[in-house]
Amino acid sequence: MKSACGLILLLVVGALAGCGGGGDKNTITLYNGQHPQLTQALVDAFERKTGIHVKVRSNDGIVLAAQILQEGSHSPADVYMAENSPELQALSEHQKLSELPASIAAQIPGKYNGPAGDWVGMAQRVSALVYNPSRISADQLPTRSLDLAKPEWKGKLALAPTDSDFPPLVGAAIAEYGAPATTNWLNGLKSNAVLYPDEEAVVSAVERGDKPVGFINSYYWYRLQLEQGAKNTTSRLFYFPNHDVGSVVNVGGAGVLASSKRKAEAEAFVRFLVSKEGQRILSRGDAFEYPTRPGVAPNPALPALSRLDPDSPSIAALGNDQQAAALIQQTGLAS
Numbered sequence: 001m002k003s004a005c006g007l008i009l010l011l012v013v014g015a016l017a018g019c020g021g022g023g024d025k026n027t028i029t030l031y032n033g034q035h036p037q038l039t040q041a042l043v044d045a046f047e048r049k050t051g052i053h054v055k056v057r058s059n060d061g062i063v064l065a066a067q068i069l070q071e072g073s074h075s076p077a078d079v080y081m082a083e084n085s086p087e088l089q090a091l092s093e094h095q096k097l098s099e100l101p102a103s104i105a106a107q108i109p110g111k112y113n114g115p116a117g118d119w120v121g122m123a124q125r126v127s128a129l130v131y132n133p134s135r136i137s138a139d140q141l142p143t144r145s146l147d148l149a150k151p152e153w154k155g156k157l158a159l160a161p162t163d164s165d166f167p168p169l170v171g172a173a174i175a176e177y178g179a180p181a182t183t184n185w186l187n188g189l190k191s192n193a194v195l196y197p198d199e200e201a202v203v204s205a206v207e208r209g210d211k212p213v214g215f216i217n218s219y220y221w222y223r224l225q226l227e228q229g230a231k232n233t234t235s236r237l238f239y240f241p242n243h244d245v246g247s248v249v250n251v252g253g254a255g256v257l258a259s260s261k262r263k264a265e266a267e268a269f270v271r272f273l274v275s276k277e278g279q280r281i282l283s284r285g286d287a288f289e290y291p292t293r294p295g296v297a298p299n300p301a302l303p304a305l306s307r308l309d310p311d312s313p314s315i316a317a318l319g320n321d322q323q324a325a326a327l328i329q330q331t332g333l334a335s
Contacts, residue, residue, distance in 0.1 A: 149188020
C-alpha cells in the first residue's frame with residue numbers, strides 16, 4: 001500500500017465536492033491505512049463481539065486521507081485508521097474528525113492521542129537502519145542519521161523517499177534541526193542513496209547484500225524474519241542512540257469522521273481498538289507494532305521500548321507531513 005502518488009497527495013489539501021454516503025443499517029465503513037492482516041483480525045473480533053458489520057476499504061493512509069478531503073461531507077467513511085500520526089493530524093486540522101468521548105481517549109496516555117481530542121493512538125513503530133553484516137560491521141555504522149549525508153556513504157544507502165513512512169522521519173528532522181538543516185541532509189541523501197519504491201524493497205535489497213544499509217520502519221525487518229525464519233535472515237537492525245531522528249517513534253491511530261451518520265457504531269469500533277482485547281490482538285499480529293495501552297505487552301520478538309533510546313517528538317511537533325513532503329520534492333528525492 002505504498003506509492004509515489006501517496007507523497008504527491010500529501011500536498012493536496014483542498015477539499016472538493018464528492019459523492020457517496022449511505023450504507024446498510026448497523027454497518028460502518030472503515031478507511032484503512034493499516035496492515036490488512038492486522039485490520040482483518042481486529043474487524044473479525046469486533047464483529048463477533050458487537051454484531052456491527054465493518055466494510056473495509058484499504059489503501060495507503062495518505063491516499064485515503066486525501067480521498068476524505070476530496071469527498072468532504074459526502075464521504076462514506078465512518079472511521080479512518082492510519083499507521084502514522086501526520087495523516088490523522090491533517091484530517092484533524094481540516095475538521096474532518098469528530099471529538100471522541102473521554103471514555104475512549106482516557107484509555108490511552110494523552111501523549112499518543114490527537115491534541116484536539118479527535119483521534120486516539122493505537123500503535124507505535126520505530127524507524128531504524130537495517131544493515132547487512134556481510135557488507136558492513138556494526139562498529140562502522142553511523143551513530144547519527146545526519147552522517148548518512150556525508151560523501152563516504154555515496155552508493156551505500158538504500159532509501160524509499162516516496163514511501164509514506166519516510167515523511168514522518170523528515171518531519172522529525174525538521175522538528176529537531178529546522179528546515180534549512182533538514183534540506184541540507186536531504187540533499188546529501190539524494191547524492192548518496194539508491195532509491196527504491198518502498199521500504200519492503202529496501203529491506204529486501206539490504207538482506208540480499210545489494211546495499212550495506214537502508215532506512216526502514218523496523219517492523220518491515222521483523223516481517224521479513226517471520227517469513228523466512230530467523231536462521232535464514234542475514235540482515236540486522238540498528239537503532240540510532242541518543243534520541244536521534246533516524247529512530248523516531250511513529251504513532252498510528254484512528255478517528256471517527258465528522259460526517260459519519262453512524263457515530264455510535266463508529267465510536268464503538270475505535271473503543272475496541274484501544275481496549276485490552278483489541279490491543280492484545282495488535283500485539284499478537286504480524287504488524288510488529290507496540291500497543292499504546294498501558295499493561296499490554298508487545299510482541300515478544302520486539303525489544304522493549306525502554307531498552308531503546310528513540311526520538312519521540314510530540315504529535316504536534318511532528319505535524320501533518322506537509323512541510324516534510326514539500327522538502328522531499330524540492331530536493332528532488334521525489335518528483
